Amino acid sequence: MENSTPEQNFAQLGLTLPPAPTPAGVYKPCLIDGKHLFVSGHGPVKDDKTLIVGRIGKEMTADQGKLAARQVGLTILSSIKAQIGSLDKIKRVIKVLGMVNCESDFEKHPYVINGCSELFAKIWGDDNGVGVRSAVGMGSLPNNISVEIEALFELH
Amino acid sequence: MENSTPEQNFAQLGLTLPPAPTPAGVYKPCLIDGKHLFVSGHGPVKDDKTLIVGRIGKEMTADQGKLAARQVGLTILSSIKAQIGSLDKIKRVIKVLGMVNCESDFEKHPYVINGCSELFAKIWGDDNGVGVRSAVGMGSLPNNISVEIEALFELH
Amino acid sequence: MENSTPEQNFAQLGLTLPPAPTPAGVYKPCLIDGKHLFVSGHGPVKDDKTLIVGRIGKEMTADQGKLAARQVGLTILSSIKAQIGSLDKIKRVIKVLGMVNCESDFEKHPYVINGCSELFAKIWGDDNGVGVRSAVGMGSLPNNISVEIEALFELH
Numbered sequence: 001m002e003n004s005t006p007e008q009n010f011a012q013l014g015l016t017l018p019p020a021p022t023p024a025g026v027y028k029p030c031l032i033d034g035k036h037l038f039v040s041g042h043g044p045v046k047d048d049k050t051l052i053v054g055r056i057g058k059e060m061t062a063d064q065g066k067l068a069a070r071q072v073g074l075t076i077l078s079s080i081k082a083q084i085g086s087l088d089k090i091k092r093v094i095k096v097l098g099m100v101n102c103e104s105d106f107e108k109h110p111y112v113i114n115g116c117s118e119l120f121a122k123i124w125g126d127d128n129g130v131g132v133r134s135a136v137g138m139g140s141l142p143n144n145i146s147v148e149i150e151a152l153f154e155l156h
Numbered sequence: 157m158e159n160s161t162p163e164q165n166f167a168q169l170g171l172t173l174p175p176a177p178t179p180a181g182v183y184k185p186c187l188i189d190g191k192h193l194f195v196s197g198h199g200p201v202k203d204d205k206t207l208i209v210g211r212i213g214k215e216m217t218a219d220q221g222k223l224a225a226r227q228v229g230l231t232i233l234s235s236i237k238a239q240i241g242s243l244d245k246i247k248r249v250i251k252v253l254g255m256v257n258c259e260s261d262f263e264k265h266p267y268v269i270n271g272c273s274e275l276f277a278k279i280w281g282d283d284n285g286v287g288v289r290s291a292v293g294m295g296s297l298p299n300n301i302s303v304e305i306e307a308l309f310e311l312h
Numbered sequence: 313m314e315n316s317t318p319e320q321n322f323a324q325l326g327l328t329l330p331p332a333p334t335p336a337g338v339y340k341p342c343l344i345d346g347k348h349l350f351v352s353g354h355g356p357v358k359d360d361k362t363l364i365v366g367r368i369g370k371e372m373t374a375d376q377g378k379l380a381a382r383q384v385g386l387t388i389l390s391s392i393k394a395q396i397g398s399l400d401k402i403k404r405v406i407k408v409l410g411m412v413n414c415e416s417d418f419e420k421h422p423y424v425i426n427g428c429s430e431l432f433a434k435i436w437g438d439d440n441g442v443g444v445r446s447a448v449g450m451g452s453l454p455n456n457i458s459v460e461i462e463a464l465f466e467l468h
Contacts, residue, residue: 041290197446
């Protein structure tokens with residue numbers, strides 16, 4: 001992976017990017033501030049533009065939640081490409097806030113959010129693709145989406 | 157709006173700023189770091205210094221929540237003015253984290269937080285007044301306030 | 313305190329640092345970005361490496377929650393020392409996000425998170441040790457830990 005680009009790494013995964021979502025409110029999906037790319041909270045958008053919904057520990061298992069988190073990661077990548085054109089312009093992941101829609105007795109938030117973090121690590125590598133993180137359980141999320149993730153990246 | 161200042165835009169709205177809240181714990185309402193103004197989580201302080209309280213989807217409707225979010229925005233503006241003197245010193249909104257005190261089946265968090273975001277957009281404009289955002293549902297909030305919002309701004 | 317260092321201030325407190333935790337997922341405990349030290353969400357690790365668990369307002373009182381928040385603060389200090397060697401390299405606290413695992417009718421989140429904030433204030437002083445903050449109630453936290461806190465510091 002040392003000699004391949006983030007775009008090449010992504011292509012190797014054989015995954016599809018969903019359409020970049022349009023904002024559901026008064027906000028920008030991404031915003032550049034100097035060397036930093038701020039990314040709004042994203043949900044798991046599927047290729048047909050519908051959302052992965054359901055509460056983990058209720059209608060969904062932790063493994064289904066992890067797949068939803070990966071889909072959030074793909075949705076973030078789609079927003080980034082729509083905004084700045086290429087994943088290669090990103091140097092590294094600085095911070096991820098992973099928010100899980102789950103029952104109050106759910107305990108495996110890190111496992112769920114790894115679905116997104118492992119995707120980023122495959123694209124930008126085990127060092128640059130991994131930042132600080134919090135993975136926590138929310139009372140509820142918009143449209144009952146299973147996972148919402150916001151992120152901060154450093155640009156080249 | 158192109159040729160008016162944020163302070164002029166605010167005056168046009170005919171809204172009143174509540175008194176700037178004193179911290180309810182060991183924190184600063186605002187903090188300047190280089191070009192950035194960090195703002196602590198604020199609640200909806202009313203002109204008489206009481207708080208808008210209640211859980212959305214239980215005692216409050218989404219529309220009442222949206223008004224509470226606007227009141228949080230006004231409270232943030234009050235803190236900013238107390239800290240740096242003028243809204244004109246702020247160049248743009250970078251990031252908003254909107255936290256809604258609501259039932260687990262509530263789904264309209266973006267609609268609620270728009271109450272704050274639309275206020276900021278009227279003051280700083282549709283580009284500079286709109287940043288990235290997450291709008292999510294919390295398990296609970298201090299004093300049972302209906303909405304809490306933290307924010308990051310860029311200074312001139 | 314004016315003439316003592318953060319390390320000296322910490323030593324004065326007579327408190328013990330727990331072992332620095334290893335990440336429970338795909339993330340870094342700390343990350344340096346220019347002058348900023350980002351710290352992942354940390355839980356309350358005890359000296360024997362076990363975690364303080366339990367929901368505040370249910371199995372735990374607010375005072376027990378405040379002690380848990382102090383333990384989170386100590387765990388963050390331990391991670392920082394493991395990462396950069398000395399608390400003296402930190403100039404000030406910029407931001408704290410305090411997340412409380414509590415029942416939906418709990419209202420004293422600021423009181424709980426003060427357990428961490430008061431610790432930081434004793435180490436870096438009443439100005440530099442106090443940043444902006446949000447203190448909020450989550451639906452759930454990993455492993456049912458009582459408190460999780462993420463933070464942003466400025467380095468010298």
